[in-house]
Amino acid sequence: MGIAVLGTVSFGMQAQVAVKRIYASPQQRIASAVWAGDTLYVSGMTAPPVTPADKVKGTPALFGDTEEQTMGALTAIETTLKGQGLTMADVVEMQVFMVGDPAKGGKLDFAGMNASYGKFFGTAEQPNRPVRAAVQLAALANPNALVEIMVVAVTSK
Numbered sequence: 001m002g003i004a005v006l007g008t009v010s011f012g013m014q015a016q017v018a019v020k021r022i023y024a025s026p027q028q029r030i031a032s033a034v035w036a037g038d039t040l041y042v043s044g045m046t047a048p049p050v051t052p053a054d055k056v057k058g059t060p061a062l063f064g065d066t067e068e069q070t071m072g073a074l075t076a077i078e079t080t081l082k083g084q085g086l087t088m089a090d091v092v093e094m095q096v097f098m099v100g101d102p103a104k105g106g107k108l109d110f111a112g113m114n115a116s117y118g119k120f121f122g123t124a125e126q127p128n129r130p131v132r133a134a135v136q137l138a139a140l141a142n143p144n145a146l147v148e149i150m151v152v153a154v155t156s157k
Helices: 001-014 065-081 110-117
Strands: 019-022 033-036 039-045 089-098 129-134 148-154
Touching: 039 065, 065 089, 065 110, 065 148, 089 110
Parallel strands: 089 129
Antiparallel strands: 019 033, 033 039, 039 148, 089 148
């Protein structure tokens, strides 16, 4: 009987978690990030074009190889984190979604992704490394993307 009473008391004292959604623009269909208590969930980020499209000359935007796209995605994530008062050192989990690089015969460029990853994590300036999963897909929603990365960050106390 004493155990049942303790269980009831502890469950009744659980705190509500505050949830705050961050949108890059009012038209955005998904949140860029979501705070749940002290944890920030950042939506999948892809790299911006390395060179923008030139509509006058009719040239398409170029997005670069896996290494360049990883650098662009991680830089976008870093910007999102900074906007919320966090840094890459606060990242505790990372999910990397990759497709084969057509310039490499459709082969996955894991080394290229890791080269850019190593500039943000496990360095002398930022020794923290998150848990990570890397998954190969047939395609990403953005047809120009070779890499999409989402992270979870937690505020340090």
